[in-house]
Amino acid sequence: LRINLHLGLDVVELHIGLADIRNRCAVHSESGSVMVIPREQIATGEYLTRLYVQDPGDVDAKADRTTTPGDEKKSSDKKKRAEVTLEYIFGQANAVFAPYKIKIREGTVPDWYAAYQIGQRMSPKFSSRTPDGVDRIFIVGDACHTHSPKAGQGMNVSMMDSFNLSWKLAHSILGLTPHASENGADTVLETFEAERVDTARQLIEFDAKFSHMFSGKLNAETGLTHDEFLKVFRDGSGFTSGCGLEYKPSRLIWSPQNSDDMVVATGDPINGALTVGRRFLNVELKRYADNTTRQLHDELPSNGRYRLMVLTSSDLLEPDRQSQKALEACATIADKHPAGSIDLAIIHPLKERFEWTQIPSCVKRLAEMRTYGLAKTEDAYKIYGITKEQGAIVAIRPDGYVGALCRLSALDTVEKYFQGCLITI
Numbered sequence: 001l002r003i004n005l006h007l008g009l010d011v012v013e014l015h016i017g018l019a020d021i022r023n024r025c026a027v028h029s030e031s032g033s034v035m036v037i038p039r040e041q042i043a044t045g046e047y048l049t050r051l052y053v054q055d056p057g058d059v060d061a062k063a064d065r066t067t068t069p070g071d072e073k074k075s076s077d078k079k080k081r082a083e084v085t086l087e088y089i090f091g092q093a094n095a096v097f098a099p100y101k102i103k104i105r106e107g108t109v110p111d112w113y114a115a116y117q118i119g120q121r122m123s124p125k126f127s128s129r130t131p132d133g134v135d136r137i138f139i140v141g142d143a144c145h146t147h148s149p150k151a152g153q154g155m156n157v158s159m160m161d162s163f164n165l166s167w168k169l170a171h172s173i174l175g176l177t178p179h180a181s182e183n184g185a186d187t188v189l190e191t192f193e194a195e196r197v198d199t200a201r202q203l204i205e206f207d208a209k210f211s212h213m214f215s216g217k218l219n220a221e222t223g224l225t226h227d228e229f230l231k232v233f234r235d236g237s238g239f240t241s242g243c244g245l246e247y248k249p250s251r252l253i254w255s256p257q258n259s260d261d262m263v264v265a266t267g268d269p270i271n272g273a274l275t276v277g278r279r280f281l282n283v284e285l286k287r288y289a290d291n292t293t294r295q296l297h298d299e300l301p302s303n304g305r306y307r308l309m310v311l312t313s314s315d316l317l318e319p320d321r322q323s324q325k326a327l328e329a330c331a332t333i334a335d336k337h338p339a340g341s342i343d344l345a346i347i348h349p350l351k352e353r354f355e356w357t358q359i360p361s362c363v364k365r366l367a368e369m370r371t372y373g374l375a376k377t378e379d380a381y382k383i384y385g386i387t388k389e390q391g392a393i394v395a396i397r398p399d400g401y402v403g404a405l406c407r408l409s410a411l412d413t414v415e416k417y418f419q420g421c422l423i424t425i
């Protein structure tokens with residue numbers, strides 16, 4: 001395996017005839033590759049641009065990836081990185097951009113530049129147990145997975161590692177997780193490693209492919225086409241946003257094995273179709289209590305609570321039909337767990353106005369300010385891929401991932417799901 005030394009550079013303003021300098025893009029030429037990453041506005045009012053420039057001189061990274069490189073190798077790589085100058089980076093960038101030219105605007109200096117060597121590495125374990133069988137040591141971020149920085153994933157995935165861990169750790173420390181398994185492990189907490197090791201593995205596979213494509217040339221000889229490159233480029237956004245990830249079935253992720261209990265939403269998860277194992281996406285809604293327009297993600301902040309979200313069916317106002325039964329049962333389920341550990345939230349599809357007295361009283365008691373109708377601008381049922389005739393119950397984890405997606409009648413399944421996540425009182 002051979003990988004390349006890459007050069008990174010953040011500059012304020014570039015003189016370049018290339019129209020795409022304000023768009024994230026990759027430029028391939030016979031001289032190599034450059035990735036252009038438009039960045040944020042800074043205090044001076046200027047916008048930063050980052051360039052990742054591939055160094056044409058190969059560096060053998062085999063030893064770096066699988067073993068600890070010898071001192072001689074380490075110091076020669078270090079020396080090579082130290083020798084990289086700004087002129088060298090611009091020389092290489094200009095060779096790739098030719099016939100366009102690129103240079104720093106007079107009177108400005110680069111914000112940052114460095115040379116670094118890409119290596120995809122990952123720790124086999126992200127947590128470790130003390131002799132009593134309890135996970136007490138955790139690693140997140142670059143400590144457990146490193147890869148190329150080109151796809152803008154490192155910090156995002158690192159923060160999501162911590163986000164995945166933090167609520168599980170808090171629940172475990174506060175004694176909210178159900179009794180430990182026979183070997184003393186906390187079965188909720190141990191899903192951290194399973195979920196994030198799998199994510200890191202997918203990320204590293206993606207990154208190896210992406211880096212390889214970035215360094216390769218787009219031509220008939222290599223067989224790499226522009227469309228293939230673009231597809232992989234787009235797939236990367238799923239990692240950056242977390243919306244492309246799908247956690248595998250576990251105690252916290254119930255896959256639809258029993259079709260009588262589970263709902264399968266229609267549509268593309270990336271556009272919002274509720275999917276077990278994926279993040280639930282935002283929708284705009286009208287809050288029933290005060291008739292104001294709300295964004296669901298703002299309404300359900302990340303505060304360590306599970307959400308039991310009932311999308312009622314159109315029979316909501318009919319006593320003893322599935323919607324009212326589901327609402328009453330969900331209130332009972334929420335009451336069986338420690339106060340504040342599950343928030344009830346309700347979405348209904350009705351166009352006509354109704355009174356609190358027409359729906360079960362538990363709704364006002366538990367979800368007065370979390371009961372919503374449809375907004376004028378969008379239809380939450382359509383976005384979530386749920387029919388108004390059928391409705392659904394969605395168990396949402398504290399990190400916003402869908403844990404279970406059930407029919408309104410599957411109340412035992414919903415109850416069992418929460419018994420697996422939280423202690424009962």
Ligand SMILES: Cc1cc2nc3c(=O)[nH]c(=O)nc-3n(C[C@H](O)[C@H](O)[C@H](O)COP(=O)(O)OP(=O)(O)OC[C@H]3O[C@@H](n4cnc5c(N)ncnc54)[C@H](O)[C@@H]3O)c2cc1C
Nearest residue numbers: 008114116140141142143149151152153154155156157158
């Ligand atoms: C050139 C480059 C460009 C990048 N661009 C992007 C990007 O555009 N988008 C993106 O999402 N990611 C990007 N990344 C990746 C991102 O920077 C990392 O993935 C992220 O910083 C990892 O965060 P972390 O907290 O795990 O590790 P770090 O940010 O490395 O934090 C670890 C901290 O621990 C400290 N430390 C180490 N040892 C000890 C010790 N013994 N005691 C106390 N403290 C210690 C270190 O000093 C450091 O401050 C880029 C990386 C590089 C190299």
